[in-house]
Amino acid sequence: MRWGLVAVAVAVLVAGCSAVSFGGDGPGSDPTSTVTPVPVTDSPPPTRTGVGERPPGVSVNGTVDAEALARAHTEYLADRTYTWSMREDASGPGAGFVRRVVVGNETFSLSQVQGELRRNASLYVNESGGFLRVAEPEGTRYDLLRLPGRPADYVFATVSIRQFLGDRTVAVSTVDRRGRTYYRLHAAGGPAPRALGPAEATIRHFSATAYVTREGFVRSLAAEYDRVVDGDPSHVSIRYDYSRLGESAPSAPDWVGNVTRRSTPAPVDPDATPERTATAERPGTPNGTGTVTDEHDGAATAATAGG
Template identity: 25%
Template sequence: MHPAAVVALVASLLLAGCSGLGPVNPDPTVTPAPVPADDPAVPGFEGTLPAGVEPSGVTDTRALGRAHAEELSGRSYTLELVEARARDSHALPVVRHEESVRVRRPGLYRHDSVVRRAWLGHGLDREERTAVYADGTTRYVRTVENGTARYERGTVARWRNWSGTHAQQAGRAVGRYLDVTNATLSTVDRDGKRLLRVRGRGSRTVEGERYRVEAHLDGAFVVWLEARWVEPREDEDVFVRVTMTYDRVDATTVAPPGWYGEALRATEGGGDEANASS
């Protein structure tokens, strides 16, 4: 896979969608927060609403997306993305796309992608894996096809701020999935902390029916988001789910993968894609 194509792969997952086989990791314990009557705007919420959010709901998705990206500035984090598509028929495959992005800082990260296709009741049919490691100056891409590994490399983009490509893409995804016609605000206790909860219906940007989205916000930082919808088809509808989950914020480390040495040797003296950027 061309290095630039891997960047497009993340963008497509963040800005498209998919549902079916369940999340990468079990969801944290989430319970509805008690609702005291001290704040009529958002009962139980004592913080300041982030940019783009008002008591009536999400009013400026671009502002919220930018604020989310800025929250990641200068921080390490792990982002788990899951896109899955499923149909009721056993004659059609379930497709699940998982992305794991570990960022120490812009230009120093690991990104692992796996796409699985399976038929219900018949097990795994096909699996495609792509791995990326950026060491601060150079990005190495490893693809495995039919048991054979292939390597490419490209230069890491220079960012004027501390957000980086993955944060910017995630910010755009937040804006896309929360651009709804109807939204309500409440609170939720997640992992021992009270967060702002946004629930929305009716997407302006995602083509489909029965659209639903829920996001949990710690300030402007969207720590978890799940969107679901149905794509009508003449033969059979497709059920779609997308989830974004952040973990190990300010505590993510990035070490070279076991295949790093092999990638160095395989791309030495001619494997560069000098114009590729991460």
């Protein structure tokens, strides 16, 4: 697989990533609303853990080896199907990002919604390739991605584990939920992680909380902080959750048939020749990708996704 072409496909789905912490776009619909987060308000208070009762990478003194924890997390999910949902909320025009990835056997799907502009992107991948739909106020585009990548190219879990827990000392406690014990890792204060916005951003009051199994599966991870950019303050909250482990199976969305259908770009200028959305010579989609543009579809919603 030629990674350069896969990177282009990924870039299509993370357009606008400079606005968020680690790639992606923003809210509008709420694909995460079906996810039941691990922590609940009626849970018993956390209990302190004893020596040696820690997930991989979490030391007795509370320091976190984020690389070791990320490896254990990846290994735990290696042969499992799952649904991953991530959301970033921030005050300010156009802010916010929602992504949902459903990983099945030999197939996955993804949906994301970006900001108040409602830029919706959906991707469905099977043995034939990747079927991409991007809906914006100006119209809807369909692409056939011959090298769509893997689920790991679209799931930011290990990125956020490294970014939010790396080089930190956490308070460790346990919470029992539905017959399973989760280790609650909580970090507050200290230097803020890098790349939480533009280079000139000032970050304050950073905190992060993760719920982790003994094997190192980081089922839920949330972070909050205050950010100031060019004098404009905002409060940012980021959270991801896993659900439906071993039960996730994405299905092909109805619009997949549009990927191979030719249509006229819209809106149409009668005095100009419509420009093709992408060609083999221009960046935007992988070499050999087929692209079509549908009529204006500002109300389109993202299809169920996975990755």
